[in-house]
Amino acid sequence: MANNGLFVGMVTLDLVYLSPKLPGQNEKIAASDYTVAAGGPATNAAVTFSYLGDRATILGVVGTHPITPLIRSDLQDQGVTIADLDPTATNPPPISSIIVTQETGDRAVVSINAAKIQAGVEQVPPDIxxxxxxxxxxxxxxxxxxxxxxxxxxxxxxxxLDGGSWKPGLENLLPFVNYAVCSANFYPPDCDTHQDAIAYLRAAxxxxxxITHGEKPIEYFSSGTSGQLSVPCVxxxxxxxxxDVFHGAFCHSILKHTFTDALAASANVAAHSCQFFGTRQWMASNGSA
Structure with missing residues (x-):
């Protein structure tokens, strides 16, 4: 039976270019490929969750700007339901411009966060x-x-919790979190090492x-046990x-596996996704958790 996942956070429009290199100062370069899709950490996680056979709803701000039909159409195609926190908003949604370097797969991102489109509790749809x-x-x-x-x-x-980076106010949210899956860039206040970050989260x-480290092993702590998990090399x-794919796959896997098994399954899906350009092509080749 399919599970129902609620993904809360950022909804963007991503403009992604595949390029032989990053442009230098005052340099214009031609991309070899491009793609346009809805984006944001919670949004891409919801897409992954839906792809893996569950039902996903993204709760975020979309609004009515002329750009937003691109977001709505993409998420409809991916089977993701939108619960709009501000359905009458006329401001443009956050747009991310992304350059992926062809030889390495590394990406450079210029974007704006959700600081200007914060919603209040009173805007949450009833019974969401x-x-x-x-x-x-x-x-x-x-x-x-x-x-x-x-x-x-x-x-x-x-x-x-998708802990991509520390954000003010997270300290008030952490007591309600069961699973914190963070990046190597996640440093709470007064934390200088990953061990500090884990200790901070444990204290909460x-x-x-x-804590994920890209192609390097995942550090974990689970109910008194710590260790490392290797990830696939691709x-x-x-x-x-x-x-984002990792987090969506984790939400799917943790509902039927142990913590470490869910991490391993999610790493497999995320590694698979890295072998394709953009955030959608990997799903056409049957990556699963």
Whole structure:
């Protein structure tokens, strides 16, 4: 039976270019390929969750700007439901311009975060979390995320944090998180090392913690046990969205596997996605968790 996932956070429009190199100062270069898709950490995680056979809803700000039909059409194609926190907003959605370097798969991103489009709890659609089985938050809608996470925790619905980087206000949300899956760039206040970050999250009461390091092993702490998990080695074409794919696959896998098994399965899906350009092509080749 399919699970219902609620993904709370950023909704963007991503303009992605595949280029032989990054442009220098005052240099114009021609891309060899490009793609346009809805993006953002929670959004790409929702797309992955849906692709893996579950039902996904993204809770974020979309609005009515002329650009937003591109977002809505893409997410409809991916089977993701939009719950709009500000359906009458006329401002353009956040747009990310991304250059993927052809030889290495590394990406450079210029974007704007959700600081200017923060929503209040009163904007959350009624009964949005009525039938959900898991919640994922990316920290880009802090007030809404805290309310959703607190409600989920009270009903024993697992809450997953995508800790891409530390964001002010996360300290108030962490007590409601069951699984913190963070990047190597996640440093809470007064934390200088990954061990500091894990200790900070443990002190907040989070029982299951992981820190990903790209192609290097994942560090984890789970209910008193710590260790490392190796990840698949692949020839990366594009690393854009790999972390988002990881989180979506994790939300799918943790509902039926142990923490470490879910991390391993998610690493397999994310590594597979890195072998394709953009955030959608990998799904045409049957990557699964």
């Amino acid at each position: 979390d009525q039938d959900i089985t898991i919640v994922m938050i990316d920290g880009h809608q802090m007030e809404v995320s805290r309310a959703i996470a607190q409600s989920a925790k009270s009903r024993q619905i697992p809450v997953v 009461g989070i029982p299951h913690i992981a 020839d990366a074409v594009d690393t854009l969205g790999a972390g």
